[in-house]
Amino acid sequence: MEDLLKPDYGVMVLTVCNFLLLVYLLKKFAWNGIIGMLEKREQQVANDKQEAQEARAAAENIKRDLDEKLAQISDEAARKMAEAVKMGETQKEQILAAAKEQSERLIEQAKAQIEAEKNKALSDVRGEIARTAVLAASKVVQQQMSEESAQSVVDRVLEEVKAK
Numbered sequence: 653m654e655d656l657l658k659p660d661y662g663v664m665v666l667t668v669c670n671f672l673l674l675v676y677l678l679k680k681f682a683w684n685g686i687i688g689m690l691e692k693r694e695q696q697v698a699n700d701k702q703e704a705q706e707a708r709a710a711a712e713n714i715k716r717d718l719d720e721k722l723a724q725i726s727d728e729a730a731r732k733m734a735e736a737v738k739m740g741e742t743q744k745e746q747i748l749a750a751a752k753e754q755s756e757r758l759i760e761q762a763k764a765q766i767e768a769e770k771n772k773a774l775s776d777v778r779g780e781i782a783r784t785a786v787l788a789a790s791k792v793v794q795q796q797m798s799e800e801s802a803q804s805v806v807d808r809v810l811e812e813v814k815a816k
Contacts, residue, residue, distance in 0.1 A: 784813050 788809045 780813070784809060787812075 788806055
């Protein structure tokens with residue numbers, strides 16, 4: 653175990669030589685490629701970052717344009733909606749006015765018809781009363797009677813009129 657704690661100079665020299673040989677070989681064959689690749693990657697990251705910033709600026713411009721167009725569309729939609737409401741109100745007023753005029757005309761026609769029917773009924777009643785009076789008078793004239801018989805004749809005539 654004591655041998656393990658003592659340094660072996662031969663192995664140490666060989667290890668240092670191997671390390672130096674490895675560094676030399678890496679520098680000769682791989683170092684330039686690795687550095688070139690890292691520089692290329694760094695340049696690509698910078699380019700990607702620049703492109704991302706440009707894309708973000710373009711997206712913001714597009715968003716601003718779309719917001720402006722949306723505002724214009726909203727304004728126009730509100731304007732057209734107001735025009736449609738106004739037109740609807742106008743049509744509503746016209747329809748209501750026409751309906752009111754028609755209802756007044758129908759009421760006037762109904763009143764005229766009722767008045768005509770009333771006049772006709774009164775005329776019929778007057779004619780019937782005149783006929784009844786003439787009939788009663790003729791019957792009274794035909795019979796020169798006493799007051800009792802005249803009353804009975806009037807009652808019969810009234811019953812005849814009611815029967816008709």
